[in-house]
Amino acid sequence: MNKNELAGVVAERADISKAQAGDAVDAVIDAITATLKAGDEIRLVGFGTFSVSRRKATKGRNPATGAEIDIPASNQAKFKPGKGLKDTINGR
Numbered sequence: 001m002n003k004n005e006l007a008g009v010v011a012e013r014a015d016i017s018k019a020q021a022g023d024a025v026d027a028v029i030d031a032i033t034a035t036l037k038a039g040d041e042i043r044l045v046g047f048g049t050f051s052v053s054r055r056k057a058t059k060g061r062n063p064a065t066g067a068e069i070d071i072p073a074s075n076q077a078k079f080k081p082g083k084g085l086k087d088t089i090n091g092r
Contacts, residue, residue: 003022003025003029004022006025007021007022007024007025008021010024010025032050035050036050036051036052036077039052039075044082045082045084046082046083046084046085047081047082047084047085048079048080048081048082048085049079049080049082050077050078050079051077051078051079051080052075052076052077052078053075053076053077053078054073054074054075054076055073055074055075055076056073057070057071057072057073058071059071
């Protein structure tokens with residue numbers, strides 16, 4: 001499912017226009033992105049938790065040449081599903 005398809009489902013279930021649903025989906029994505037960028041986490045009870053994982057700088061190797069390269073530190077978005085979501089996916 002892509003973003004447009006998600007907006008279509010939201011529009012149908014919330015009985016709103018597809019344009020309004022698209023705006024709502026964009027707003028949710030923007031809010032999640034801004035919160036993670038600030039280093040905070042988002043907990044949606046029964047669904048899951050979005051958080052930021054910090055990765056240290058490391059050394060790596062270029063597989064083509066074997067040359068050593070520096071891999072800079074970075075932040076990675078992480079999602080941990082909640083119990084409700086796990087149970088639903090597993091048919092419980």
